[in-house]
Amino acid sequence: MKILVTGGAGFLGSHLIDRLMAQDNEVLCLDNYYTGRKQNILQWMGNPRFELIRHDITEPIRLEVDQIYHLACPASPVHYQFNPIKTVKTNVLGTMNMLGLAKRVQARFFLASTSEVYGDPTVHPQTEDYWGNVNCTGIRSCYDEGKRVAETLTYDYHREHGVDVRVVRIFNTYGPRMLPNDGRVVSNFIVQALEGRALTVYGDGSQTRSFCYVSDLVEGFLRLMASDHTEPVNIGNPGEYTILELAQTIQNMINPDAELTFKPLPKDDPKQRQPEITRARTWLGWEPTIGLKAGLEKTIADFRDRLTET
Numbered sequence: 075m076k077i078l079v080t081g082g083a084g085f086l087g088s089h090l091i092d093r094l095m096a097q098d099n100e101v102l103c104l105d106n107y108y109t110g111r112k113q114n115i116l117q118w119m120g121n122p123r124f125e126l127i128r129h130d131i132t133e134p135i136r137l138e139v140d141q142i143y144h145l146a147c148p149a150s151p152v153h154y155q156f157n158p159i160k161t162v163k164t165n166v167l168g169t170m171n172m173l174g175l176a177k178r179v180q181a182r183f184f185l186a187s188t189s190e191v192y193g194d195p196t197v198h199p200q201t202e203d204y205w206g207n208v209n210c211t212g213i214r215s216c217y218d219e220g221k222r223v224a225e226t227l228t229y230d231y232h233r234e235h236g237v238d239v240r241v242v243r244i245f246n247t248y249g250p251r252m253l254p255n256d257g258r259v260v261s262n263f264i265v266q267a268l269e270g271r272a273l274t275v276y277g278d279g280s281q282t283r284s285f286c287y288v289s290d291l292v293e294g295f296l297r298l299m300a301s302d303h304t305e306p307v308n309i310g311n312p313g314e315y316t317i318l319e320l321a322q323t324i325q326n327m328i329n330p331d332a333e334l335t336f337k338p339l340p341k342d343d344p345k346q347r348q349p350e351i352t353r354a355r356t357w358l359g360w361e362p363t364i365g366l367k368a369g370l371e372k373t374i375a376d377f378r379d380r381l382t383e384t
Contacts, residue, residue: 076100078139078181080131080172081146083110085251086186086244089288090143090295091115095124102137106130109148114251131168132160138179141299144172145186147221151214151257151340158216165220166227173231182238184299185228189245189310189347190218199314199348202243202306213341225306232304240298245310245349249288249369250376260285260370263321264377267328277339279318284348286311287369290362297358310349311362320366327370 077094081087082103087110094101100123103115107128118124129135131146147164148154154161169185176183192200193208208218231237248260255261266273286309294309315323318334325332354360 075140088114154217161216169224194344199350201350241306263324272333272335287364308349
């Protein structure tokens with residue numbers, strides 16, 4: 075098949091492209107390099123089944139494809155809050171442009187949504203039928219509300235124009251190729267520990283997250299895209315850890331002598347985050363296979379190699 079991946083040079087997009095190329099598909103990678111890196115897809119340059127297009131999806135583009143994986147959007151607070159208006163445009167105009175393309179060429183459309191549509195949840199763990207608790211005027215809303223509108227557009231195109239859609243809600247994901255400066259908790263702790271600095275814990279560290287290794291997530295993507303289910307599906311690891319537990323795990327794996335420092339919690343930071351994955355289990359036969367420690371070992375090794383290079 076001919077498959078378009080928007081944001082294909084990014085952390086998740088490049089891992090997805092690796093799998094799609096291994097399946098002998100023809101892959102078009104679209105990226106404007108805001109957070110994507112050409113190094114992530116270097117192994118496919120020169121392959122006749124791979125094409126790289128530098129493009130900003132807030133502008134329309136005409137292509138002929140069978141499937142669209144729409145992943146383009148900065149996903150970490152550091153990056154999406156740097157230019158919040160651009161983040162909203164990417165989520166709204168970018169998604170509209172990709173849905174318009176899917177409608178024109180009758181491609182199956184896959185939206186990479188996020189657990190952030192649940193906001194600071196009042197329901198725990200979060201099921202797909204929970205409507206969320208989002209601050210629509212807060213500093214995170216450019217991303218949270220942007221993704222909620224992206225889902226709205228996706229289902230309006232599905233109902234109005236018959237576009238064949240798949241929607242995944244991604245929970246915290248980590249693994250090789252994460253940006254060292256993305257401000258996410260896993261990369262923050264790993265980089266700080268490798269550089270011999272104190273690990274920064276925000277709040278008292280009692281807030282929880284669930285961490286899914288990237289290869290498990292991509293497997294969920296592929297299974298959802300191949301399924302007949304158009305409703306949203308949570309993909310994430312239901313193992314729940316406090317931020318303090320994560321900090322101590324990484325501290326012990328890299329530098330047991332590293333200190334922990336505590337800073338105030340960022341505004342609107344969710345207190346709990348855990349996916350309820352019954353849909354993924356029953357509809358897709360999917361559940362995570364890589365435990366936190368095994369995934370962290372691979373991620374730490376990748377960061378160590380890249381930090382040594384620089």
